[in-house]
Amino acid sequence: MSADTTRRVEVYPDREAVVEFDPNLTFECVDDCTWCCHHGVLLYDRDLLELAQRANLAETTTDFRGEKFVTREAKDREEHVADDGSACAFLREDGLCSLHLEEDWKPARCSVFPLGVWLEDGDLHVDIRESAHDHCDGLNVSERRVIDNLEAFLPELLWELQNPDSEREL
Numbered sequence: 001m002s003a004d005t006t007r008r009v010e011v012y013p014d015r016e017a018v019v020e021f022d023p024n025l026t027f028e029c030v031d032d033c034t035w036c037c038h039h040g041v042l043l044y045d046r047d048l049l050e051l052a053q054r055a056n057l058a059e060t061t062t063d064f065r066g067e068k069f070v071t072r073e074a075k076d077r078e079e080h081v082a083d084d085g086s087a088c089a090f091l092r093e094d095g096l097c098s099l100h101l102e103e104d105w106k107p108a109r110c111s112v113f114p115l116g117v118w119l120e121d122g123d124l125h126v127d128i129r130e131s132a133h134d135h136c137d138g139l140n141v142s143e144r145r146v147i148d149n150l151e152a153f154l155p156e157l158l159w160e161l162q163n164p165d166s167e168r169e170l
């Protein structure tokens with residue numbers, strides 16, 4: 001997107017994001033989709049500390065290229081799994097997240113999807129992930145404009161990270 005169509009939005013006091021997607025884009029997660037939970041999600045350091053209080057890290061996390069991810073595991077079911085039959089260790093048979101449901105918490109990356117974030121010249125930039133355009137059922141199916149609800153997608157910790165880049169996947 002060209003520079004004249006990007007805009008700066010204050011998400012928290014003194015925390016701005018450079019928005020690079022159509023401001024009219026709307027989003028509402030579609031219950032039965034679960035596509036973004038078929039992957040192993042990246043854990044930022046603070047996520048790891050939080051997760052350690054809620055789950056056995058040895059069983060639910062894995063290392064990949066020097067970073068921690070939630071483990072994908074083979075599921076004994078046909079729904080809410082990727083083509084290879086696996087999904088996030090916390091994705092239940094009913095398509096709900098056990099962490100979110102039972103602990104009222106989930107990793108930061110799970111809130112960010114379907115957005116992508118990265119640092120550029122000291123600013124946090126935000127767009128829609130390429131994979132979301134292809135797979136996320138929640139884009140433009142509601143009246144809820146993403147740009148008006150950025151705090152729901154972007155936890156404040158993103159502004160404190162040296163590398164928040166969300167392109168890293170398991």
Ligand code: SF4
Nearest residue numbers: 037088090091097110
């Ligand atoms: S932790 Fe929960 S919300 Fe995040 S990918 Fe796994 S099942 Fe989905």
Ligand code: SF4
Nearest residue numbers: 029033034036136138
């Ligand atoms: S891919 Fe989009 S609609 Fe599907 S579960 Fe994830 S956020 Fe919701």
